[in-house]
Amino acid sequence: xxxxxxxxxxxxxxxxxxALRERILSGDIAAGTPLRQSALASELNVSRIPVREALLxxxxxxxxxxxxxxxxxxxxxxxxxxxxLFELRALIETDLLAKSIDKMTQDHFDIAQKLLDKLEASxxxxxxxxxxxxxxxxFHASLYVAANRTSTMEIVQNINSNCDRYVRxxxxxLGSFQDADKQHQQLLDFCKARDKKAACELxxxxxxxxxxxxxxxxxxxxx
Amino acid sequence: xxxxxxxxxxxxxxxxxxALRERILSGDIAAGTPLRQSALASELNVSRIPVREALLxxxxxxxxxxxxxxxxxxxxxxxxxxxxLFELRALIETDLLAKSIDKMTQDHFDIAQKLLDKLEASxxxxxxxxxxxxxxxxFHASLYVAANRTSTMEIVQNINSNCDRYVRxxxxxLGSFQDADKQHQQLLDFCKARDKKAACELxxxxxxxxxxxxxxxxxxxxx
DNA sequence: AAATGGTAAGTTGTATACAAAAAAAGAGTC
DNA sequence: GACTCTTTTTTTGTATACAACTTACCATTT
Numbered sequence: 001x002x003x004x005x006x007x008x009x010x011x012x013x014x015x016x017x018x019a020l021r022e023r024i025l026s027g028d029i030a031a032g033t034p035l036r037q038s039a040l041a042s043e044l045n046v047s048r049i050p051v052r053e054a055l056l057x058x059x060x061x062x063x064x065x066x067x068x069x070x071x072x073x074x075x076x077x078x079x080x081x082x083x084x085l086f087e088l089r090a091l092i093e094t095d096l097l098a099k100s101i102d103k104m105t106q107d108h109f110d111i112a113q114k115l116l117d118k119l120e121a122s123x124x125x126x127x128x129x130x131x132x133x134x135x136x137x138x139f140h141a142s143l144y145v146a147a148n149r150t151s152t153m154e155i156v157q158n159i160n161s162n163c164d165r166y167v168r169x170x171x172x173x174l175g176s177f178q179d180a181d182k183q184h185q186q187l188l189d190f191c192k193a194r195d196k197k198a199a200c201e202l203x204x205x206x207x208x209x210x211x212x213x214x215x216x217x218x219x220x221x222x223x
Numbered sequence: 224x225x226x227x228x229x230x231x232x233x234x235x236x237x238x239x240x241x242a243l244r245e246r247i248l249s250g251d252i253a254a255g256t257p258l259r260q261s262a263l264a265s266e267l268n269v270s271r272i273p274v275r276e277a278l279l280x281x282x283x284x285x286x287x288x289x290x291x292x293x294x295x296x297x298x299x300x301x302x303x304x305x306x307x308l309f310e311l312r313a314l315i316e317t318d319l320l321a322k323s324i325d326k327m328t329q330d331h332f333d334i335a336q337k338l339l340d341k342l343e344a345s346x347x348x349x350x351x352x353x354x355x356x357x358x359x360x361x362f363h364a365s366l367y368v369a370a371n372r373t374s375t376m377e378i379v380q381n382i383n384s385n386c387d388r389y390v391r392x393x394x395x396x397l398g399s400f401q402d403a404d405k406q407h408q409q410l411l412d413f414c415k416a417r418d419k420k421a422a423c424e425l426x427x428x429x430x431x432x433x434x435x436x437x438x439x440x441x442x443x444x445x446x
Numbered sequence: 447a448a449a450t451g452g453t454a455a456g457t458t459g460t461a462t463a464c465a466a467a468a469a470a471a472g473a474g475t476c
Numbered sequence: 477g478a479c480t481c482t483t484t485t486t487t488t489g490t491a492t493a494c495a496a497c498t499t500a501c502c503a504t505t506t
Contacts, residue, residue, distance in 0.1 A: 009467080011291050011489065037458070047491045048458085049272070056276055060283035062377075068234050069458060069497050084374040088315070095314055151307040154285075159378065232497075234459065260488070270461045271488085292467050292488060 012046045017054040019044060024063050024074050025164050026130065027172070035064065035072040062162045079218045082166045085159055086211035092156055093140065093207065094200040100147035101196050108146050112188050115139040120181050129171050133164050139184060143191060166214045173217055180206070235269045240277040242267060247286050247297050248387050249353065250395070258287065258295040285385045302441045305389045308382055309434030315379055316363065316430065317423040323370035324419050331369050335411050338362040343404050352394050356387050362407060366414060389437045396440055403429070 020040070023029040035055060037048045044051070055072045058064035066072045119135045122128045137160050144153060171177060183206045190199035243263070246252040258278060260271045267274070278295045281287035289295045342358045345351045360383050367376060394400060406429045413422035 009292070013489080014291070038456095049490055049492095052459085053276065053279055053489095056279055057283060060280060068237070069232070071457070071498095081374045084372055088375055088378065091314060091318055092311070149307055151304045152311055155311065155378070155382065236459080261486095272460055272462095275489085276459095294468095294487070 012050040013053040016044055016046060016050045017057055020054055020058060021063060025168060027168065029074050031074055031076040033074045035074060077218050077222060079215045082214050082218055083211055085163050086207050089159055089163065090204050090207040094204050096144040096147050096149060096152060097203055098196055098200055100144050101191055101194055101199060103146040104191060109192055112139060112142040115142055116184055116188060123176050129168050132171060133167050136167065170214050170217060235273040236276040239267055239269060239273045240280055243277055243281060244286060248391060250391065252297050254297055254299040256297045258297060300441050300445060302438045305437050305441055306434055308386050309430050312382055312386065313427050313430040317427050319367040319370050319372060319375060320426055321419055321423055323367050324414055324417055324422060326369040327414060332415055335362060335365040338365055339407055339411060346399050352391050355394060356390050359390065393437050393440060
C-alpha cells in the first residue's frame with residue numbers, strides 16, 4: 001500500500017532541508033527572499049525546530065544567509081562568487097582528474113558513459129533542468145573517483161552544490177547545453193585514451209567557459 | 224552620541240558552538256568521543272536545542288559526525304584526510320598567493336609582519352598551542368586578502384579549520400615550530416620582494432612539509 | 447518636519463515536554 | 477553458552493510554550 005517501503009526514516013529536518021535546497025537551487029525561491037521560520041513550518045507541516053535546523057545547514061552550504069535574531073534569506077546570486085567558484089573548480093578538478101586518469105578502469109569508464117548518456121537524454125525532455133544539473137555533477141564526480149580522494153571530493157561536492165544555482169540559471173536561459181555535452185563526451189574520450197594533458201586542458205576550458213557565460217548572465221540578471 | 228554597540232548579543236548556540244569547537248580542536252574532547260546532547264546541555268547550562276544546533280554546525284565544519292537517531296561523535300583523526308587537506312591547501316593557497324602578491328601594499332605587509340611577530344612571541348609562552356594555531360591561520364590569510372577573493376577565502380578558512388586539529392597535534396608533539404617561523408618570515412620577505420615564483424614554491428614546500436610530518440604523527444597516534 | 451522615546455507587533459531564540467527511535471537488558475528456547 | 481524475541485532504558489527528534497530581541501508604529505518633543 002505504501003510506496004515508500006525502502007525509504008528509511010528520514011527525519012523531518014532532512015525532509016525540510018531537501019525541500020528548501022531544491023526550491024532555492026531551482027529558483028522557485030528567488031535570491032534574497034526572506035525565509036520566515038513559522039511560514040515555512042506551517043507550509044511544510046512541521047514545527048519551527050526542523051525548519052531552523054535545515055536553515056542552519058543550508059547556511060553552511062552557502063545557499064542561505066542566516067543572521068541571528070534577524071532571520072534567514074535565500075543567498076543572492078553574485079557574479080564574483082560564480083567566477084571564483086568555477087575557477088576554484090577548475091583548479092581542484094583538473095588536479096583530481098590528473099590524479100585519477102591513470103587509475104581509471106573499464107568500470108569507471110562504463111559508469112561515466114552511462115551518466116553521459118542519461119545526461120544527453122535528459123536534454124530532450126521537457127523538464128530537464130531538474131535532473132540535468134545533478135547528472136552533470138555526478139558525471140564530473142565519476143571521473144574523479146579513481147583518484148580515491150574522499151575528503152577532497154567532499155569539498156568539491158560542496159562547491160558544486162553552490163555552482164548548481166548558476167548552472168541551472170544558465171540552462172534556463174540557454175535552453176540546452178549541446179556544447180557542454182559535446183565537451184563532456186570528448187573529455188571522457190580523452191580519459192579513455194589516458195591523455196592526461198588534453199583531458200585537463202579541456203576540463204579547464206569547459207569550466208572557465210561556463211564561468212564567463214554565467215558571469216555575464218548574472219550581471220545582466222542582477223543589474 | 225549614541226553608543227552603537229558592536230557588541231552583539233551572542234546566542235547560546237554560538238556560545239556552545241565556540242566552546243565545543245575549541246574543545247575538539249584542542250584535543251580536550253578526544254577524537255571519537257560520543258557527544259551526548261543532554262550531558263553537554265547540563266554541563267553548559269543550556270537546553271538541548273542550542274547544543275543540537277551547534278553540533279549540526281560542527282558537522283558541516285567536519286569536526287563532528289552527526290548520525291540521525293544515533294548521536295554525534297567528535298570526528299576522528301585520519302592520515303589520509305590530513306594529507307588531502309594539506310595538499311588542497313597547497314594547491315589553493317599558492318594560487319591565491321600568486322594572485323595576491325602583485326596587489327599587496329605596505330599596509331598588507333605591515334599587518335602580516337605584526338601577526339608574524341605575535342606568532343613568534345607566542346612560542347615563548349607556556350600556553351602557546353591555544354593561540355599559535357589561530358595566529359598561524361591569520362598570518363596565512365593576511366597574505367591572501369589582497370587577492371580580494373571572498374568566496375575562495377571562505378572555503379580556505381573552512382579547510383583550515385579542519386587542519387587546525389592536526390596542526391595543534393603537531394605543535395603538541397614538537398613543542399615548537401621554529402622551522403615554521405623561519406619559513407614564515409622568509410615567505411613574507413619573498414612577498415615584499417614581489418618574488419612570486421619563490422614565494423609560491425616556499426609556501427608549497429611549507430605546507431607539504433607539514434603534511435608529511437603530520438601524517439607520520441597521526442599514523443603513529445592512531446595505530 | 448525631524449528627532450526622540452516608548453510602546454506594540456512580529457520574529458527569532460530557547461526551555462520544557464513528550465514522541466519515536468535505538469541501545470541495553472532480561473526471559474525464554476535451542 | 478549462544479541465539480532470538482520481548483521489555484526496559486536511554487537517547488534522540490520534534491511540538492509547544494514562552495522569553496528575548498528587532499522592527500514598526502505612534503505619540504511627544506524640539
